Amino acid sequence: xxxxxxxxxxxxxxxxxxxxxxxxxxxxxxxxxxxxxxxxxxxxxxxxxxxxxxxxxxxxxxxxxxxxxxxxxxxxxxxxxxxxxxxxxx
Numbered sequence: 781x782x783x784x785x786x787x788x789x790x791x792x793x794x795x796x797x798x799x800x801x802x803x804x805x806x807x808x809x810x811x812x813x814x815x816x817x818x819x820x821x822x823x824x825x826x827x828x829x830x831x832x833x834x835x836x837x838x839x840x841x842x843x844x845x846x847x848x849x850x851x852x853x854x855x856x857x858x859x860x861x862x863x864x865x866x867x868x869x870x
Contacts, residue, residue: 785813785856792849793824800827821857828854 785793793813797805804820807813816824828850836847843851 785853789849789853789856792846793828793853796827796831796850797824800830825854825857
């Protein structure tokens with residue numbers, strides 16, 4: 781099943797990428813996100829994971845609302861060997 785990102789996730793994605801790896805920002809904006817190559821996808825996932833670990837986990841170890849969106853983005857981009865937005869239903 782193919783999925784699409786919601787606007788709140790796209791906005792957060794652009795924000796994190798502009799801060800952490802701005803050189804690939806044009807490649808993740810709009811529909812370009814669905815055409816990322818493996819190298820760029822890995823960089824985006826790493827940037828999102830770094831942001832999640834740095835700023836989005838509460839004292840109890842659970843993600844805050846921003847962290848939940850970041851987790852959704854990471855899940856959307858992984859697995860790295862499948863088309864973006866693919867979910868196998870398992």
